[in-house]
Amino acid sequence: MNDTIAAISTPLGEAGIGIVRLSGPQAEAIARGLFRPRRPVKVWRSQRLYLGHIFDSQGSVIDEVLLSIMRAPHSYTREDVVEINCHSGYLILKRILAEALARGARLAKPGEFTLRAFLSGRLDLTQAEAVLEVIRARTEAGLRVAAGHLQGGLGRRLREVRQGLLDLLARVEAALDFPEEAQELEPVQISKAFVQPVHFLTQLCDTYREGRLLQEGLRVVIAGRPNVGKSSLLNRLLATERAIVTEIPGTTRDVIEEGLAIQGIPVLLTDTAGLRRRAGDRVEELGMAKTRERLEAADIVLYLVEGSRPLDEEDRRTLAELAGRAGLAVINKIDLPQVLAEQELQPYTTFPIVRICALTGQGLEDLQQAVVDLALAGGVCHEGEVITQARHHQHLAAGLNYLLKAQELLSPAPPWEIVAEELRAAIRELGEITGEEVGDDILERIFAQFCIGK
Ligand SMILES: Nc1nc2c(ncn2[C@@H]2O[C@H](COP(=O)(O)OP(=O)(O)OP(=O)(O)O)[C@@H](O)[C@H]2O)c(=O)[nH]1
Numbered sequence: 437m438n439d440t441i442a443a444i445s446t447p448l449g450e451a452g453i454g455i456v457r458l459s460g461p462q463a464e465a466i467a468r469g470l471f472r473p474r475r476p477v478k479v480w481r482s483q484r485l486y487l488g489h490i491f492d493s494q495g496s497v498i499d500e501v502l503l504s505i506m507r508a509p510h511s512y513t514r515e516d517v518v519e520i521n522c523h524s525g526y527l528i529l530k531r532i533l534a535e536a537l538a539r540g541a542r543l544a545k546p547g548e549f550t551l552r553a554f555l556s557g558r559l560d561l562t563q564a565e566a567v568l569e570v571i572r573a574r575t576e577a578g579l580r581v582a583a584g585h586l587q588g589g590l591g592r593r594l595r596e597v598r599q600g601l602l603d604l605l606a607r608v609e610a611a612l613d614f615p616e617e618a619q620e621l622e623p624v625q626i627s628k629a630f631v632q633p634v635h636f637l638t639q640l641c642d643t644y645r646e647g648r649l650l651q652e653g654l655r656v657v658i659a660g661r662p663n664v665g666k667s668s669l670l671n672r673l674l675a676t677e678r679a680i681v682t683e684i685p686g687t688t689r690d691v692i693e694e695g696l697a698i699q700g701i702p703v704l705l706t707d708t709a710g711l712r713r714r715a716g717d718r719v720e721e722l723g724m725a726k727t728r729e730r731l732e733a734a735d736i737v738l739y740l741v742e743g744s745r746p747l748d749e750e751d752r753r754t755l756a757e758l759a760g761r762a763g764l765a766v767i768n769k770i771d772l773p774q775v776l777a778e779q780e781l782q783p784y785t786t787f788p789i790v791r792i793c794a795l796t797g798q799g800l801e802d803l804q805q806a807v808v809d810l811a812l813a814g815g816v817c818h819e820g821e822v823i824t825q826a827r828h829h830q831h832l833a834a835g836l837n838y839l840l841k842a843q844e845l846l847s848p849a850p851p852w853e854i855v856a857e858e859l860r861a862a863i864r865e866l867g868e869i870t871g872e873e874v875g876d877d878i879l880e881r882i883f884a885q886f887c888i889g890k
């Protein structure tokens with residue numbers, strides 16, 4: 437971390453303001469080499485804004501800017517940081533960055549500013565990951581959880597639990613080192629010390645379902661026979677004419693995906709090619725294969741049928757395949773004379789049934805409510821810490837598993853070496869989440885998801 441990094445920290449494009457950021461021991465020297473303040477500066481202060489111009493090596497002005505210096509350790513990275521606020525034009529930003537690089541800065545890798553904040557101890561790993569969560573949050577609820585992570589609440593709780601386990605381990609190890617003290621280790625007492633961490637980790641693990649949903653969104657797939665109104669429903673839910681709708685069966689041949697929020701839950705909505713026994717041509721056949729793929733991966737399936745037509749062999753077969761999954765059986769076209777009653781559909785599906793008219797939007801609110809009910813089924817809305825990352829869930833589940841194994845061993849004469857080993861493994865798993873014990877490869881993988889300049 438002895439070098440100085442630089443990057444454009446705002447999206448490239450035309451806008452009011454763009455920012456070039458530098459961090460490292462040479463940040464101030466490099467920036468001041470490019471910058472001439474409008475009024476002479478006697479003492480350069482930290483956390484101040486200076487108005488002036490950035491010059492290129494030929495001495496011509498690139499832009500009028502505001503420059504700020506944030507000296508270590510009072511900065512994002514805890515190193516000297518300089519931010520140059522210029523006009524956001526593609527060329528301006530590129531040229532200012534190029535000048536900084538020419539004067540000895542190195543182009544930052546994705547997420548490297550945040551990596552430095554982590555390595556300097558300003559953020560723990562959950563907070564560093566939360567930076568990305570905050571940036572990517574697409575719903576209010578998702579942002580609230582991400583902002584909580586960024587404040588460090590999750591990391592703090594996990595470190596408390598980890599510290600408790602470290603203390604416990606110390607007691608067990610002391611007894612192992614001094615066998616004469618081993619009698620003092622009361623399995624019953626030690627067992628009590630497991631109760632709280634096991635409870636906490638179990639609860640936290642359970643929040644993942646909801647957390648993942650807030651973070652990644654719910655995959656909702658619309659499927660059904662051709663012409664039942666799948667694309668019409670997609671368009672209705674999006675309130676735009678996203679997909680082509682015609683009366684010709686087999687209109688949609690490819691997968692159409694759009695994001696939206698239903699009652700604050702991010703949803704990735706997929707419209708698919710209609711399913712029928714024989715495809716009209718090779719394109720439709722490929723489309724149907726894709727439909728089946730999406731159905732496999734769906735969190736919730738909306739299986740559409742027409743109320744104006746009887747159930748068909750293909751419907752029965754697909755509904756049977758979907759039995760037990762999360763989904764809704766949707767009777768569409770209820771504006772037309774009905775031949776398919778709910779009771780006729782019921783025996784063939786495990787899904788709740790809703791009735792809609794995709795043309796007018798009738799029943800759509802009930803459908804949305806039913807989707808939300810399915811999404812939150814079993815999961816209460818959690819107050820407090822919620823985990824959102826697969827990585828965290830994986831380590832939590834593993835850590836919990838080790839704890840449970842250790843707890844099981846606490847019989848009247850426990851094999852203390854093995855108890856200690858399980859405890860150590862549990863502690864290691866928790867350390868992986870907060871970053872106390874994390875490998876370089878994992879760090880690299882985490883920060884590679886960031887954009888450059890963050
Ligand atoms: N009367 C009535 N017609 C509808 C309704 N929903 C859709 N339609 C009509 O049904 C026809 C097919 O609609 P689409 O949305 O293209 O159906 P689809 O399921 O996407 O069809 P494919 O893409 O061919 O599989 C169109 O003519 C729509 O206008 C409805 O609720 N009532």
Ligand SMILES: [Mg+2]
Nearest residue numbers: 666667687688
């Ligand atoms: Mg369609």
